[in-house]
Amino acid sequence: GESVGLHLPTLSVQEGDNSIINCAYSNSASDYFIWYKQESGKGPQFIIDIRSNMDKRQGQRVTVLLNKTVKHLSLQIAATQPGDSAVYFCAENYVDSSYKLIFGSGTRLLVRP
Amino acid sequence: NAGVTQTPKFRVLKTGQSMTLLCAQDMNHEYMYWYRQDPGMGLRLIHYSVGEGTTAKGEVPDGYNVSRLKKQNFLLGLESAAPSQTSVYFCASSHGGGLFFGSGTQLSVL
Numbered sequence: 518g519e520s521v522g523l524h525l526p527t528l529s530v531q532e533g534d535n536s537i538i539n540c541a542y543s544n545s546a547s548d549y550f551i552w553y554k555q556e557s558g559k560g561p562q563f564i565i566d567i568r569s570n571m572d573k574r575q576g577q578r579v580t581v582l583l584n585k586t587v588k589h590l591s592l593q594i595a596a597t598q599p600g601d602s603a604v605y606f607c608a609e610n611y612v613d614s615s616y617k618l619i620f621g622s623g624t625r626l627l628v629r630p
Numbered sequence: 631n632a633g634v635t636q637t638p639k640f641r642v643l644k645t646g647q648s649m650t651l652l653c654a655q656d657m658n659h660e661y662m663y664w665y666r667q668d669p670g671m672g673l674r675l676i677h678y679s680v681g682e683g684t685t686a687k688g689e690v691p692d693g694y695n696v697s698r699l700k701k702q703n704f705l706l707g708l709e710s711a712a713p714s715q716t717s718v719y720f721c722a723s724s725h726g727g728g729l730f731f732g733s734g735t736q737l738s739v740l
């Protein structure tokens with residue numbers, strides 16, 4: 518079946534640097550994408566979302582980019598902080614009425630002090 | 631406003647035992663979901679509900695049943711637990727956009 522996947526399982530960055538986490542999706546019919554952050558022992562936490570009619574969306578220190586041509590999604594975190602250390606998941610929503618999300622396998626972000 | 635609350639937080643079962651996980655949300659969301667997460671993996675959808683009295687199968691429904699008798703509650707049942715069902719279970723709810731997750735239930739089946 519179609520799925521969402523990630524290129525890198527672990528990303529290590531220096532505190533203060535920018536982080537980029539990538540995600541590839543295979544379902545061209547997906548119209549809504551979300552990035553989640555999951556800290557150890559906790560449930561996923563919503564970070565930012567983007568609809569398929571947009572290429573870019575910015576939040577506080579985070580930016581999501583969507584390239585529908587190559588079916589690629591990325592999460593950029595500016596001035597990465599130790600509190601950003603977590604596992605990040607991208608998720609896609611198929612075009613139906615259930616709003617269910619299909620998740621990728623996750624990327625672990627490690628921030629070096 | 632507690633958001634999404636899951637009970638219990640931890641449970642250990644013996645193979646063949648049954649149990650029910652409870653999820654409650656106080657945000658008046660129509661949509662509710664049960665996911666499981668295995669070590670080093672993403673979340674996989676077990677069952678979901680688009681409204682009170684309705685349920686549907688997700689990616690990995692076998693061995694589980696669900697009920698949505700009240701809008702605010704979504705129950706996940708295991709009739710005969712198997713070691714393969716050892717996992718962390720997350721409930722989520724939605725108003726039609728992003729999902730809001732509970733803190734999870736760690737289930738071990740021996």
